[in-house]
Amino acid sequence: MGLEDELAVALGASSVSFLGRGTFGDTWRALDLDGIPEPLAVKVLRAEFFNPRLLARETSNLNEFDHDNIVRLHSVQTITFQGEEHHVIVCEYIDGGSAGQALRAGARPSYKHIRKFAQGLFEAVVELHAKDKIHRDLKPDNIMLRDGKWKQPVLIDFGLVRSLTGDTMTNYPAMVGSIPWMAPEQLQGEKARKACDNWACGVILYQLLTGTHPFFQGVDIRAMEPEELVDLVSVPPPPLPAEVPNDLAEVVIRLLTPDPPGARGSAARALKTLRGAN
CATH class of the missing domain: 1.10.510.10 (Transferase(Phosphotransferase) domain 1)
Incomplete structure (x- = not known):
């Protein structure tokens, strides 16, 4: 099973594709996640960098805002991927690049x-x-x-x-x-x-x-x-x-x-x- 397929199974999505790598984790585009047909952006936090305070900070901050120019939070989840527990932040997927x-x-x-x-x-x-x-x-x-x-x-x-x-x-x-x-x-x-x-x-x-x-x-x-x-x-x-x-x-x-x-x-x-x- 390839990396994309393994992550899709862990998330319960039909498919995922890699978007980019950051300091705290990688971001993927996921389809059919949580029964939602629209694509979502999934940030998979690296286990070695995971800090509960960082996760709580990011998600609490996103929950405070409802603005067209600020990304919208969908959910926070925990998955098992590549033999390790990972926390993931699921947000709206914004097509068009940075x-x-x-x-x-x-x-x-x-x-x-x-x-x-x-x-x-x-x-x-x-x-x-x-x-x-x-x-x-x-x-x-x-x-x-x-x-x-x-x-x-x-x-x-x-x-x-x-x-x-x-x-x-x-x-x-x-x-x-x-x-x-x-x-x-x-x-x-x-x-x-x-x-x-x-x-x-x-x-x-x-x-x-x-x-x-x-x-x-x-x-x-x-x-x-x-x-x-x-x-x-x-x-x-x-x-x-x-x-x-x-x-x-x-x-x-x-x-x-x-x-x-x-x-x-x-x-x-x-x-x-x-x-x-x-």
């Missing part, structure tokens, strides 16, 4: 589509921040494009979402992969705040507008010390192309303010600026 996949494929959306993407992104972040939650891992690979449309971004991967009333230090296994989108204060080991999510949004939009990272062009961040990384993000990014619409440029420049973090403004302010250009 913003990260689109960027790696060389896709460059129009300014109109970038504005719509940004509005959807900020609507999701406003929803998070209104409930005193921070994502802490905003990046193109954690933003799906529903039906492949830039105007329909959907936030996924809520395993690192934390309440602002709790411990929000940024020491976690996914840190290396997320360094390009971490704010200066995160790189210095300070507590993550809403301003950190806003910084990440600024980096993402800069990438969409230019096709390049605002700070880490031509450098190997894996070989750099945290202090060196902080130095790189503590200066203004290269200017945006002159043809970038004023509202988008204004938002990105404000969000990429290194210090003080409060100068970046809120996601709600960014959303208001972009809606005013419609």
Whole structure:
């Protein structure tokens, strides 16, 4: 029996197909799971990384939200797969791939589509921040494009979402992969705040507008010390192309303010600026 067939049997699905690999587990597309004909996304947590607190955190956070720009939770299950017990998180399946996949494929959306993407992104972040939650891992690979449309971004991967009333230090296994989108204060080991999510949004939009990272062009961040990384993000990014619409440029420049973090403004302010250009 092949891996896909074995997992399908364990889940009680008619078939599964591999979608991607993350720090805490692999994600699969499952058909006919729990008698539901529509495809679902199944995140199979690796046994060696499983932490009950992480699972409880991710599922409780997802249960709090009912928003078109935030992935919807279906269920949490426990299965036996490859001789080990695994916990799985079942969410809605979002067809269309991620913003990260689109960027790696060389896709460059129009300014109109970038504005719509940004509005959807900020609507999701406003929803998070209104409930005193921070994502802490905003990046193109954690933003799906529903039906492949830039105007329909959907936030996924809520395993690192934390309440602002709790411990929000940024020491976690996914840190290396997320360094390009971490704010200066995160790189210095300070507590993550809403301003950190806003910084990440600024980096993402800069990438969409230019096709390049605002700070880490031509450098190997894996070989750099945290202090060196902080130095790189503590200066203004290269200017945006002159043809970038004023509202988008204004938002990105404000969000990429290194210090003080409060100068970046809120996601709600960014959303208001972009809606005013419609």
